[in-house]
């Protein structure tokens with residue numbers, strides 16, 4: 001058995017691990033990055049990037065079909081599944097290669113390959129033949145798709161999002177279980193690429209939305225495009241030759257149907273990669289799901305012996321299960337890396353405003369506090385709600401994308417903007433404006449004083465802010481949009 005000693009060991013070379021390694025290396029020479037699986041990061045290999053590549057192809061097919069609405073004839077739209085998937089994989093491989101290029105710049109002695117697990121609080125076993133002692137350790141092991149046991153009868157026709165990006169061709173049909181962000185992004189894209197698709201949920205939830213008005217609006221909108229039942233009654237899942245037979249009660253009619261699909265896509269959430277780390281040996285306090293208790297400003301895990309004391313173990317990214325998003329993994333990784341590098345000294349890192357965007361069409365986004373979080377913090381009477389639809393919004397009408405709703409929350413009295421849920425065309429941009437407004441602690445009146453060009457989608461945001469201002473009793477309702485702001489403003 002080889003033995004080594006280092007200052008910091010980072011477990012997992014994903015986005016969180018890479019950023020933790022980079023900052024910890026500023027403090028010490030001996031900072032190792034350990035990767036036990038395929039290098040290249042979840043984001044580039046099987047996450048953000050390949051999913052957006054698939055969505056881009058679907059958008060192209062959709063726009064070609066929609067062109068007739070502008071008086072433009074494009075003829076029949078044929079989707080070449082093999083070409084679509086070949087481009088997804090080609091571009092995906094280029095993104096992975098750029099990550100691998102960065103990793104090659106890490107000194108070879110600081111790059112380790114092998115599965116890591118704890119032997120004691122300061123000792124990691126890496127693979128079969130290395131024992132590593134580290135002064136501080138960062139857990140950045142990411143997450144993996146969850147496959148419920150009930151789907152097992154589908155056998156090798158059961159796939160998760162990782163497998164989709166390895167397809168050489170598009171299937172003819174697909175049953176998607178889980179209308180979360182992964183299910184909606186991939187499901188809508190595949191439906192637009194011509195895959196016959198049904199989407200089944202369990203709890204009634206839809207994507208990232210908490211506000212019932214947004215959830216219902218989105219459910220109607222997606223339901224117009226493909227079969228969607230967020231609270232489905234599925235009776236059996238069986239293998240039938242090369243297909244999966246699913247028996248369910250059809251939404252609306254209640255009829256019992258048995259349908260066959262080429263694949264069952266499990267998009268039913270992700271689980272942190274903590275279960276094979278032997279965390280019971282790490283000396284950290286764990287919750288009932290086996291996730292370490294940690295401080296979200298230092299990313300320091302609490303000690304198992306004394307819950308009020310911090311340990312030398314830090315956590316970052318999807319492994320923490322806090323907000324499984326790329327920019328969060330990066331930020332948490334930096335904080336964990338700094339504090340592991342400085343250990344035992346610690347500093348609180350800056351956590352930014354919660355921001356989440358689903359790249360569906362219309363897009364879904366959440367910013368800041370949800371409606372329920374705002375109510376629990378300020379009381380139901382303390383929170384004002386304003387809204388605007390995109391249905392008559394000028395620029396959205398021009399683009400034939402006039403579907404969607406925005407709901408904004410603010411504190412009564414102070415007029416402080418608190419959060420929003422958005423469903424509409426390209427709301428990724430409005431979501432950023434709102435997150436930046438929250439970072440600057442702007443009030444609704446100040447946000448209304450900002451410049452709004454014409455005709456842009458952001459004028460829809462102004463309508464929602466005007467409505468919020470009315471509810472806050474700070475300003476009048478907008479009654480004459482055209483006189484006040486111009487057509488569709």
Ligand SMILES: Cc1cc2nc3c(=O)[nH]c(=O)nc-3n(C[C@H](O)[C@H](O)[C@H](O)COP(=O)(O)OP(=O)(O)OC[C@H]3O[C@@H](n4cnc5c(N)ncnc54)[C@H](O)[C@@H]3O)c2cc1C
Nearest residue numbers: 012014015016036037042047048116142317318324325326
């Ligand atoms: C389909 C899909 C689409 C997504 N789209 C977006 C998006 O558009 N925008 C966005 O913000 N987020 C998106 N995400 C989420 C985003 O990809 C993740 O939040 C992010 O990649 C997590 O990074 P990480 O560093 O925590 O984990 P990872 O990148 O998964 O890195 C963890 C690494 O640890 C390694 N590892 C695990 N256990 C061990 C061990 N014991 N020893 C050694 N190594 C180990 C793993 O092999 C892995 O390489 C998407 C996710 C999916 C699945």
Ligand SMILES: NC(=O)c1ccc[n+]([C@@H]2O[C@H](COP(=O)([O-])OP(=O)(O)OC[C@H]3O[C@@H](n4cnc5c(N)ncnc54)[C@H](O)[C@@H]3O)[C@@H](O)[C@H]2O)c1
Nearest residue numbers: 177178179180181182183201202203267268269324357358
């Ligand atoms: N654009 C983005 O930023 C982006 C894209 C993809 C993923 N992600 C990240 O990845 C995380 C995981 O996404 P996800 O969609 O896998 O998980 P999720 O938790 O968002 O959604 C899972 C869905 O599956 C449903 N479900 C659970 N068990 C089920 C069952 N047995 N049958 C049917 N439905 C069932 C849940 O009710 C929920 O609607 C997200 O929370 C997000 O942070 C982000």
